[in-house]
Amino acid sequence: MTNEHPSGVRPGQHPFRAVLWDIDGTLLLSESMHFRALRHALATEGVEVPDEFHHEIVGRAAKVVYKKCRQTFGLSMSFDQWRRLKYSYYTAHAAEIAVRPGALEAWRMFEQSGLRQALVSNSDRIVVNANIRVLGLEEPGFISVSINDVVRGKPDPEPYKRAATLLGLKTQQCIAIEDSPTGAQAALAAGTHIIAWPEDRTLEFPPGIRPITDLEPAVKELLRHVA
Structure with missing residues (x-):
């Protein structure tokens, strides 16, 4: 699977049911x-x-x-x-730690559209919980996957597969938002679609993934494909 379209979405693909967010560098400038x-x-x-x-x-x-x-x-x-x-x-x-500009705005757009959302991090649980508090996303039943919840972390696909399982979905029904090649490789291997939104523009992503600089247009386009 490739993500040559800037949003990682092409007409005719399976409608999305959930968004899986990386945290460090994606939601937070951490x-x-x-x-x-x-x-x-x-x-x-x-x-x-x-x-x-x-x-x-x-x-x-x-x-x-x-x-x-x-x-x-x-x-x-x-x-x-x-x-x-x-x-x-x-x-x-x-x-x-500052929230990355545009991140929570995109979160709210997904939320209003009815898409479910979860966090998928390569950090330990103690860091993930600290980050969740910074983001103000603490709520009952909120799903997050840390490195402590899997056997193998990113770039292995296990964290994304774990998140999809916890949501009761297939990975193909999810889209990942990542800022690093390591995370993008994990999402790609898991079979999720990808929005690559790096803070560091010098990073090299896997072939077929075209990083974006502005998240909002990609989110709006993605939402046009949600059933």
């Missing part, structure tokens, strides 16, 4: 906070993390990032120590 938290954790071992390292880890799950830190910087602390330092910093500063 990638910089993740990087700040990473730098905080590594600074305890005297490691200075260069700016360009961010490109190597964006969208990746915690264990993958930790392994990369060990390989690149010779990190000696355990994964649990690293995670505790990083997440304590992140949750303490989560209130500083």
Whole structure:
């Protein structure tokens, strides 16, 4: 499946029933906070993390990032120590994170159209819950998938398949909104349709996925295909 159309939608495709949102970098401008938290954790071992390292880890799950830190910087602390330092910093500063402009407006458009919505993140549950509070989306029965809810995180398709299952839908009935190639690869492998909306315009996405710069027109076009 390709997504050569900017909205990832072509006439005649199955009507959509749900939207599966990535969080970090998509709904929230939180990638910089993740990087700040990473730098905080590594600074305890005297490691200075260069700016360009961010490109190597964006969208990746915690264990993958930790392994990369060990390989690149010779990190000696355990994964649990690293995670505790990083997440304590992140949750303490989560209130500083801004909502991405246009994201909640699109959320409300989908909500008004009757489409169901869920969150699919590569972050741990403690981070996902902090992000949900920032977004103001806490409500009974709200569906979110964290890295702790699956065996394999993105770029594996399992998180998106899990979200679709929790919604009682097929992945083909869902559309994913992602900001990273890692997340887009996961959604593509799961069989969902994709809107690629990167904050970082230099990221390279899988073949056939054409990133957009403005979410609202893509959302309006997508809603024309909803039964």
